[in-house]
Amino acid sequence: MIDFHLDVRSGVAPYQQIVRQVRQALLLGLLAEGDKLPTVKEVVAKLAINPNTVSKAYRELEHLGLAAAKPGVGTFITRSLGHASLTEHGPLQQELRAWMDKARAAGLTAPGIEAMFQNTLRESDEEEK
Amino acid sequence: MIWLTWRQFRPQAVTGLALLAAAAALFLVTGSRMHDSYATALAGCAPMGACDGSTAAARALGAQLSQLQRSYELMFMLLQLLVIAVPAVIGIFWGAPLIGRELETGTHQLAWNQTVTRTRWLAVKLGVVGVAAIAATALLTWLLSWWAGPLDHLGGDRWAAMTFASRGTVPLGYAAFAFALGTTLGLLLRRTLPAMAITLAVFTAVQILMPALIRPHLLPSTTTTYPIDQATTSRFHDFQSTQTDFRFGLPVPKDAWLTSQPPVENSAGQVARVADHLDCLPTGATPQNCLTSATAFPGTTCTRRSATTPRATTGPCSGWRPDSSSPSPAHSSAPASGGSDADRTDPPRNARPRTSQVTRNIVRGARLCVSTSARP
Amino acid sequence: MTAILQAHALGKSYGRRQALADCTLELPPGHVIGLVGPNGAGKTTLLKIACGMLAPTTGQIEVLGEQPDGATSQLARVGYVAQDTPTYANLSVADHLTLGARMNPGWDAKLAQARIEQLGLQPRQKAGRLSGGQRAQLALTLAVAKRPELLILDEPVASLDPLARRDFLRHLMESVAEQGTSVILSSHLISDLERVCDYLVVLVSSRVRLAGEVDELLAQHHRIVCARRQESDLPAGLIVISAEHTDRQSTFVVRSEGELPAGDWSAEHLELEDLVLTYLERGAAPGAGAATRPTGAAR
Numbered sequence: 001m002i003d004f005h006l007d008v009r010s011g012v013a014p015y016q017q018i019v020r021q022v023r024q025a026l027l028l029g030l031l032a033e034g035d036k037l038p039t040v041k042e043v044v045a046k047l048a049i050n051p052n053t054v055s056k057a058y059r060e061l062e063h064l065g066l067a068a069a070k071p072g073v074g075t076f077i078t079r080s081l082g083h084a085s086l087t088e089h090g091p092l093q094q095e096l097r098a099w100m101d102k103a104r105a106a107g108l109t110a111p112g113i114e115a116m117f118q119n120t121l122r123e124s125d126e127e128e129k
Numbered sequence: 130m131i132w133l134t135w136r137q138f139r140p141q142a143v144t145g146l147a148l149l150a151a152a153a154a155l156f157l158v159t160g161s162r163m164h165d166s167y168a169t170a171l172a173g174c175a176p177m178g179a180c181d182g183s184t185a186a187a188r189a190l191g192a193q194l195s196q197l198q199r200s201y202e203l204m205f206m207l208l209q210l211l212v213i214a215v216p217a218v219i220g221i222f223w224g225a226p227l228i229g230r231e232l233e234t235g236t237h238q239l240a241w242n243q244t245v246t247r248t249r250w251l252a253v254k255l256g257v258v259g260v261a262a263i264a265a266t267a268l269l270t271w272l273l274s275w276w277a278g279p280l281d282h283l284g285g286d287r288w289a290a291m292t293f294a295s296r297g298t299v300p301l302g303y304a305a306f307a308f309a310l311g312t313t314l315g316l317l318l319r320r321t322l323p324a325m326a327i328t329l330a331v332f333t334a335v336q337i338l339m340p341a342l343i344r345p346h347l348l349p350s351t352t353t354t355y356p357i358d359q360a361t362t363s364r365f366h367d368f369q370s371t372q373t374d375f376r377f378g379l380p381v382p383k384d385a386w387l388t389s390q391p392p393v394e395n396s397a398g399q400v401a402r403v404a405d406h407l408d409c410l411p412t413g414a415t416p417q418n419c420l421t422s423a424t425a426f427p428g429t430t431c432t433r434r435s436a437t438t439p440r441a442t443t444g445p446c447s448g449w450r451p452d453s454s455s456p457s458p459a460h461s462s463a464p465a466s467g468g469s470d471a472d473r474t475d476p477p478r479n480a481r482p483r484t485s486q487v488t489r490n491i492v493r494g495a496r497l498c499v500s501t502s503a504r505p
Numbered sequence: 506m507t508a509i510l511q512a513h514a515l516g517k518s519y520g521r522r523q524a525l526a527d528c529t530l531e532l533p534p535g536h537v538i539g540l541v542g543p544n545g546a547g548k549t550t551l552l553k554i555a556c557g558m559l560a561p562t563t564g565q566i567e568v569l570g571e572q573p574d575g576a577t578s579q580l581a582r583v584g585y586v587a588q589d590t591p592t593y594a595n596l597s598v599a600d601h602l603t604l605g606a607r608m609n610p611g612w613d614a615k616l617a618q619a620r621i622e623q624l625g626l627q628p629r630q631k632a633g634r635l636s637g638g639q640r641a642q643l644a645l646t647l648a649v650a651k652r653p654e655l656l657i658l659d660e661p662v663a664s665l666d667p668l669a670r671r672d673f674l675r676h677l678m679e680s681v682a683e684q685g686t687s688v689i690l691s692s693h694l695i696s697d698l699e700r701v702c703d704y705l706v707v708l709v710s711s712r713v714r715l716a717g718e719v720d721e722l723l724a725q726h727h728r729i730v731c732a733r734r735q736e737s738d739l740p741a742g743l744i745v746i747s748a749e750h751t752d753r754q755s756t757f758v759v760r761s762e763g764e765l766p767a768g769d770w771s772a773e774h775l776e777l778e779d780l781v782l783t784y785l786e787r788g789a790a791p792g793a794g795a796a797t798r799p800t801g802a803a804r
Contacts (some may be wrong), residue, residue, distance in 0.1 A: 003577045006700065007779075008696075008699050008700055008776065008777065009776050010776065012723075012774065013719070013720040013724065014700070014719075014720075014721075015720060020716070026657055041679060041684055043682065044570045044675070044678040044679055044681075044682045045675055045678075045679050047675075047700070048671050048672075048674045048675035048678055048700055049678060049679060049700045049701060050678060050681070050701045050702060050703045051681055051682035052535070052536065052537065052703045056703075079599045117554070126714065130607070130608060132603065132604070132605065132607045133604050135606065136596060136600055137593065137595075137596070140595065234591055234594065235587055235588075235589060236590035236591045236592065236593050238585070238587035238591055239587065239591050239592060239593070239647065240608075241558055241575070242556060242558075242580065242583075242584065242585040242587075242648070243580065243604070243605065243608035243609055243611055243647075243651070244576055244577050244581040244608060244609045244611070244651065245577070245580070245608045246575055246578045246580070247575055307566065345513070402676075432749065458551065
């Protein structure tokens, strides 16, 4: 079981935040096929958010083929995204590390690197959607 | 809805019941003692037929009853005041907060959004507390009537402001009025405390203005004029003279309320002045004789302005009336000596035909206004 | 799906003072609707009319398909928690539950009992001695346990501390999750409501400035920053909500029905509060507001 959190200041619709957090959990291997997502009521009780938001997020997950609702039982993960956990992506991390070294050499400081990373990530995120 | 009304009203009801119980205890304890003394005195009268006989024993009993009357005078007044004040207390503590507090604290919004219409909400609130208000007052009034029974017989004045306001259905009416007044003020002001204060002020004003200004005009008054001659003055009791004029105690029909009585006037319609009749002051001859016999002033009348009823002439001790040394509380101005003698010899006044007086006795300017509920 | 609330040219005046004027509004069912606006926008008046406590002086209103007139049929269907969540100070918590049970035929005693236990309220405690948060919860329990189809709450969290505020909304949302009640919540602060509302109505001086599902509103609005230019130079289809210019740069808040077209600008989404504030500022400006239309009605 995973917990959700909500950042209302992000400008990202709350239901999208939940979808994103499920995706992330899948990527990180925290969720796997067959796992049960918290019920709408549990999420609502934890986050004090609108149940429609949670339902909408779960519908979105179903639409993406990541989860399926079993009436009267709950919503379950149907597909795993990350077959391996992040630590198993050693080569990727090394590449990122090498890129960061290059960026520093090019004169970028930490905030600059972060901004560029976030921007690129968001763009690719939106493209993927 | 009845449950909520009762639940909200419960603290006030409990306080009210406690006070009522305390008052009832006071009435019962002091009342039973007084009733005992009264019964004992009356028992003494029975063998003599009446208590106002001329024997020494009868006079002793009469004095005993006067003493009884005097010793309870203060308490009598306070208890009457209590019955008069209870409607005000009800208006203040039951009426004013009834809706005022709901509006003040916003709880009407809670009540109005239950599945009960506002009409029902209001009707039940008014009904439950209103009935309680009238019932509490009724009980207290009944207690006072019982308590004061002997004193009313001895020298009660049915029409005196305090007596009238504390007997029969009058306090019930005032209770309903005070409750409605408090409730309405609470509703309009939407604040409990100001509503309470204004309820008290308005109720007090009404209690003062009502007997003074309004009650005398509720029924049309009857005016009766008496010539002062040998035939009529024998029926007058009491004689009074102020600094400037004369007044007689005129006969008043039973259940009638004497609302006004101008001073004695002469045949020219002018007030007979004391200065012109110094010889009539009760030093020697009785003033009645003096005024009537004076050939210079035929047709004068005597005047007293007060509200009074005939003294009690019914009851177990019907023959007895307090003598001039023990005036009834309502009859506060002491009658001059000489009045009582004429009084004693009177036949019971209520036996006198009224109509004949009205038609016979017309003297210009002299007026006796009698407001009465019974047609002559 | 019929609207839970439909108002047409609704107005209420007290003598010369207009508390609500010419308010036209249509709210879809199944939502938690946030009614946001500055103080004096007419929120409370609108909500009081909706639950039948006030009669409008002009216009028509229908709530759940009926005119709210204080009749029991309507009272049973609409729950209302007034501003400052009034409760009877000298009645206990248990008394309040009895009150609810005696005055509502559809009272759900089990639900009420469970909620009181969950809240940890002592049944014998007087309501006057409860904290603001607890009192609000008690008032909410009363409104929820009569099982209304529509729950109206007027500034329910305005006077609560942040923790009590979160707690109150959590319980409210749980009730919504359990019973599927439609909810209308008002506040002068969007931050009170942004977690819980999925539908938003912005009301400024009786006029609806913005209405729609929160997700859509967030998706439709962008703040774009670009080299200084006129509004008319922006592509057609973009509705400019606000514009600010410096000597070199222009910042627009724009609304687009579909995807934001690509352009030589940097675009970002607005958070809900900024979005609402933009509309409030615009609404406050003289002569503004005529161009907006409620998007909720379009679906």
